[in-house]
Amino acid sequence: MVSSIGGSTLRVGGLASGMDIDGLVESLMQAEKIPLQKMEQDKIWMEWQRDAYRDVNTQMSEFESLMLDMKKSSTYNAKSTTSTQSDAITATASSSASSGAYSVEVTQLASSAINVSSTGISADAADKIDATASLASQEGKLGGTIPASLKFTTYHNGTEEHEIQIDAEDSLNDVLKKITDGDNGVRAFYDTQSDMVVIERTGTGDYNEGGAEIDFSADTAAGGFFTNVLKLTDAEKGGTNAKFTYNGAIEMESKTNKTTLNGINFTFNNVTEGAANISVDNNTDAVMEKITNFVTKYNELIDSVNGKVTEKRNRDYQPLTVEQKEEMSESEIELWEEKSKSGLLKSDSTLTSGLSSMRQNWYAEVDTGNEAYGHLSNIGIKTSTEYQDNGKLVIDEDKLRAALEDDSTAVYKLFSNNTEGNKGLINRLDDSVSNTMSTIKDRAGSTSSTLQQYSLGKRLDDITTRMADFTDRLKMTEDRYWGQFSAMEQAIQKMNQQSSYLSEQFGA
Template identity: 30%
Template sequence: DSDGKKSALNITASYDAVSDAFSIVNTKSGSDNKVSLSVDTGAGSAADTTALLNNLKLGQVSGGAISAPLSFTAAGTTSTLEAAGTNASVKVDGRTYTDLQDNKLQVNGVTYTFKKATPAGTTAQVTIAQDQEKLVENVKKFVEDYNKLLDDLHGRYNNNKYPDYEVLTKEQEASMSHEQVEKWNERAKSGLLYRDGYLRSIISDMRDAVTNRVGSAPGRYNNLAAIGITSKDQSGHLQLDENKLRTAIAAEPDAVNQIFSHTDDDDNYGDNGVATRLAERLGKRMESLKNHAGITANKSDRSELGKLIESYEKQMSDFKQLMSSFENQLYKKYNAMEEAISKLSSQFGFFSGQ
């Protein structure tokens, strides 16, 4: 620019002394990105300047070859040349993908970035290698998350109840501060899942999922212990031998993946990977827990506990009606008795006055 500042033109210009070639390259890609050159020829010399520019024989590079010379167009006192890119078209595994604006394509989780065009009919061989470091980090994260979940479940399963903290009545809450009520209720709610059968089943399912072999995994790498993941205590926490894991990944990376993520087409539990087993079993346990306890505080969710609460509320309502009816009967009998006593008193007074 005239003020010495650079504009965001998205182009780079360079001169190659060896080939004696000057190039202008658009740093973006696709048909919407263009390189345009405009030269102010001055009044009366437009034709001569345009002829001079055309003699430079500027061409467009495509597939490593330079096209026929492009022509400048004169308009008034300006000569202009414009060259536009084209969207990429590529065939991957027999399928053609067109109009790739940014020269990138993602297929089956693999991102391809196309650097240059190749002649028609030319095949490019792509070799995809396993990212071992990423796989190791994922396995370490799995072990860490598994142990955290197991700790949380064991904590709730073994959390005993404070025997001296019953649920507060409204009268008791009214006589206490807000902070006192919160602390009391926290202890009153302790032990709600102590030795809970649902939690015991979930913990058992987790152990089963990580200890049994994966039937679909080939060769010697067919269980977690074979790739360095073993149980380190009676609670079932996992520990990782990273060296053993790296050895397994280097030898059979596909088998390591299969141990974790394989999903059997026939839904055979023994052939499913560890992560698939966990997702399946925990999903079923959560569904059972939802049917038992519900997922909201609304008792009308048709869960087992919701129905039980409704049953108790109906019994309480029926008992209140029974008590109200009994109370009314007593009032009627009391009134009848008072009337009888009043009549007897009147009769006694009559006879006494004779």
């Protein structure tokens, strides 16, 4: 029996024939869906492959950041320092510092200018002000008028004028906080126990020789709030410069307790007892550590990529379609996909070519200005002779240390010389990695790429379109099957009706 509602066919199967029409159509459609399932599996595989490519690019990008550090001369010319009076003076040396001994005698530390109330600021010492209450409410205890603003001057590479606005509800602590937070180069606070205000420069050094560095003479409103109310007189303890003698011959000064000479950064913590001796030496251990870490990361990268291009694909475990997953548990799906994802980049030409190029870079000759160190093997680094290592690097630490101690500049040039036609090994390696990453991006894009911006994306877009078209055709095929079975049901029903009629006639 078949009826039509709103132009669509109402399917009622098997009433006349007694056949399982639903089951028959479902079986027929399962066969029809096989090409769609294959397209869905191909799409899933391409998405996995795209993600695998992107993972490789992420690894290579992280390795690229390491190469940036290996291109710097400072990496190969690290310095270490020692001080005979480390409690009074310490030093760090840049790569440009000359190795050797230095003598520094510190006779005076740099200090900050500071001004403190000459007496307690409360009119009655037995009834001190409340620094958290509004100034208006404390005016009687302060013994002075509260102005609408405060003005003061500081000296630091020139004269700087400052003005602090006072609001009606501001407390003394609020005003002092405004002074501190106002980028004025000073900090101020009220000490309850002594009943005094402290205001001092945040930086050290003498910037107004012979005069105050925090000048309140501009504060004339209300008779001078700073001087008359807060009792900040001209009795300022001025800032001082650090004074020291360099190499026993040159007397020098510094606005701070730090100074840099000949690429050495000195820090003064106290005056010295006579001269302190500072030694600057090449820090071979630090350079060794950086080179060793870099080689380790390189080996990890090629080991990972080699694993991807040699991993066999398990074709017995094709990607699961949505329908197939509905019939499996989460653990079953996980185990299946673990096997299904094997060999995503098996024998990939981009990666195998990139690995080959990276390995070849290490065999290049570089003119370092020292014939003894023109090849990687000269400094104790070579590729492993073990076949299964696939070109990993191994280090002879004793030979590398000897090369660094003998001529660290030549080692630097071997790795990072940037002259066209005579590039260092790291620069060549960087070119190979960058080219490989660019090719991968053309194929797999990035997380921000649209489907039309990379080749796998275009294929994914195409297969999605074909799947949608095929789904429409399946719908038409299913409707056709139902139409055919419905016609059969109608014919059988009609024959049954005729047979019943004849039986009734003969029986009569």
